[in-house]
Amino acid sequence: xxxxxxxxxxxxxxxxxxxxxxxxxxxxxxxxxxxxxxxxxxxxxxxxxxxxxxxxxxxxxxxxxxxxxxxxxxxxxxxxxxxxxxxxxxxxxxxxxxxxxxxxxxxxxxxxxxxxxxxxxxxxxxxxxxxxxxxxxxxxxxxxxxxxxxxxxxxxxxxxxxxxxxxxxxxxxxxxxxxxxxxxxxxxxxxxxxxxxxxxxxxxxxxxxxxxxxxxxxxxxxxxxxxxxxxxxxxxxxxxxxxxxxxxxxxxxxxxxxxxxxxxxxxxxxxxxxxxxxxxxxxxxxxxxxxxxxxxxxxxxxxxxxxxxxxxxxxxxxxxxxxxxxxxxxxxxxxxxxxxxxxxxxxxxxxxxxxxxxxxxxxxxxxxxxxxxxxxxxxxxxxxxxxxxxxxxxxxxxxxxxxxxxxxxxxxxxxxxxxxxxxxxxxxxxxxxxxxxxxxxxxxxxxxxxxxxxxxxxxxxxxxxxxxxxxxxxxxxxxxxxxxxxxxxx
Ligand SMILES: Cc1cc2nc3c(=O)[nH]c(=O)nc-3n(C[C@H](O)[C@H](O)[C@H](O)COP(=O)(O)OP(=O)(O)OC[C@H]3O[C@@H](n4cnc5c(N)ncnc54)[C@H](O)[C@@H]3O)c2cc1C
Numbered sequence: 188x189x190x191x192x193x194x195x196x197x198x199x200x201x202x203x204x205x206x207x208x209x210x211x212x213x214x215x216x217x218x219x220x221x222x223x224x225x226x227x228x229x230x231x232x233x234x235x236x237x238x239x240x241x242x243x244x245x246x247x248x249x250x251x252x253x254x255x256x257x258x259x260x261x262x263x264x265x266x267x268x269x270x271x272x273x274x275x276x277x278x279x280x281x282x283x284x285x286x287x288x289x290x291x292x293x294x295x296x297x298x299x300x301x302x303x304x305x306x307x308x309x310x311x312x313x314x315x316x317x318x319x320x321x322x323x324x325x326x327x328x329x330x331x332x333x334x335x336x337x338x339x340x341x342x343x344x345x346x347x348x349x350x351x352x353x354x355x356x357x358x359x360x361x362x363x364x365x366x367x368x369x370x371x372x373x374x375x376x377x378x379x380x381x382x383x384x385x386x387x388x389x390x391x392x393x394x395x396x397x398x399x400x401x402x403x404x405x406x407x408x409x410x411x412x413x414x415x416x417x418x419x420x421x422x423x424x425x426x427x428x429x430x431x432x433x434x435x436x437x438x439x440x441x442x443x444x445x446x447x448x449x450x451x452x453x454x455x456x457x458x459x460x461x462x463x464x465x466x467x468x469x470x471x472x473x474x475x476x477x478x479x480x481x482x483x484x485x486x487x488x489x490x491x492x493x494x495x496x497x498x499x500x501x502x503x504x505x506x507x508x509x510x511x512x513x514x515x516x517x518x519x520x521x522x523x524x525x526x527x528x529x530x531x532x533x534x535x536x537x538x539x540x541x542x543x544x545x546x547x548x549x550x551x552x553x554x555x556x557x558x559x560x561x562x563x564x565x566x567x568x569x570x571x572x573x574x575x576x577x578x579x580x581x582x583x584x585x586x587x588x589x590x591x592x593x594x595x596x597x598x599x600x601x602x603x604x605x606x607x608x609x610x611x612x613x614x615x616x617x618x619x620x621x622x623x624x625x626x627x628x629x630x631x632x633x634x635x636x637x638x639x640x641x642x643x644x645x646x647x648x649x650x651x652x653x654x655x656x657x658x659x660x661x662x663x664x665x666x667x668x669x670x671x672x673x674x675x676x677x
Pocket of ligand 1: 226227262263264265266267268269270272273274285305325326327328331332333334335336337338339340341342343344345392393394396397398399519520608609645
């Protein structure tokens with residue numbers, strides 16, 4: 188029998204949580220909690236005091252209220268597929284897992300709206316509104332990741348180049364704040380009056396509260412979809428093709444690139460008949476009205492050939508199209524076939540800087556004597572370098588992490604960002620000061636404190652050096668409004 192994790196003085200809180208959700212939905216044994224010790228970024232691990240699986244908004248509210256009364260921090264967790272340590276538990280805190288909250292609550296297709304609980308998977312939203320509608324943001328993890336996690340990370344995907352990110356589809360949220368208050372931000376309609384608190388919540392990585400209902404906009408399935416994969420000798424040539432396509436005025440549904448290493452790994456998993464050894468594969472998908480799609484597609488084929496592709500394969504039917512996508516979406520997990528371990532990096536650069544940043548990544552890989560595979564949303568300039576290493580060799584993981592950080596520096600030098608879609612979490616908070624000055628970080632902190640003054644919602648994530656909410660940087664000077672008793676510091 189594995190011993191139960193020492194309950195500290197949290198026994199009364201755990202008893203309260205059991206009363207709220209039922210004994211069987213509160214885990215406190217170490218062997219149960221190990222399931223939740225990491226998210227998709229395995230190098231960070233922590234064991235919470237308890238993992239709680241509520242079934243309704245009311246239960247989430249009661250659980251959070253109990254945490255607030257006991258002054259115990261909590262972390263929301265969806266499917267745990269995040270890649271920045273966002274759902275990493277707080278040791279001795281409470282992990283609130285939404286995996287039982289999987290109901291589609293309202294379907295209003297006449298108004299292109301669907302309301303779901305946060306534990307519903309991304310793919311299940313499209314399934315719920317099929318065959319006439321779909322939900323465009325499509326992370327490669329879409330068969331497992333939850334809408335709550337997508338909202339918290341403002342997740343993207345292959346089709347975001349044309350369709351936009353999660354934030355462009357969330358019109359309303361029901362949220363449990365860190366004191367247990369239940370609020371609704373936005374609603375069924377777009378752009379309600381007042382400050383954009385909904386916009387602030389999307390992408391806040393669980394630090395502003397827990398989303399318990401999500402109203403989403405869905406869009407009609409396009410009349411026609413055409414997909415090709417073109418092979419090039421180098422990522423440079425494929426990058427030129429991306430620029431040419433975009434500059435020609437074509438707006439593809441998706442433009443995804445894989446380099447030589449990624450092609451090799453994915454082919455081993457998907458068996459799509461991709462030519463191992465080619466420098467780059469460019470997957471381009473166009474959708475829209477039949478005639479326009481056809482004309483534009485012919486244009487894209489010609490542009491790929493002009494930029495040096497001698498092997499353009501057009502999906503002949505839906506089965507082949509799905510195979511092309513399977514090969515692309517298999518790219519991350521497939522790395523396990525060629526390397527015992529790897530770090531997934533997530534940086535953004537202006538699209539026009541693709542060739543020079545890819546060259547910089549090659550140079551860094553050579554300097555460290557390590558293999559880096561590149562898989563990316565080329566249209567958005569959102570890079571996912573995969574740094575391969577063998578964790579059994581002393582010091583290799585540390586060198587891989589250092590190399591990963593230097594790749595981000597290269598993105599910043601090119602005018603980009605430290606994250607495109609995977610979030611800051613615990614992993615990238617150390618990089619935040621490279622991108623934001625103290626005044627920006629203070630502004631973020633004040634926003635956070637407005638939602639979560641006690642600092643109980645996912646503390647220690649996103650912000651590089653968390654401050655207490657009452658703490659104001661610099662020398663304290665009383666504001667005249669404070670002196671007059673009309674305002675106070677939070
Ligand atoms: C193979 C693979 C491919 C991926 N591809 C993509 C991709 O193409 N695009 C992309 O954007 N991401 C991608 N990801 C990353 C990940 O799947 C996304 O970030 C996803 O949105 C995480 O959802 P989740 O349910 O797993 O969230 P979790 O990992 O459980 O949590 C992520 C964050 O959300 C918070 N959170 C979870 N639920 C809630 C809630 N209800 N309310 C408030 N906060 C909450 C957590 O506290 C945490 O900070 C990929 C991951 C993997 C493993």
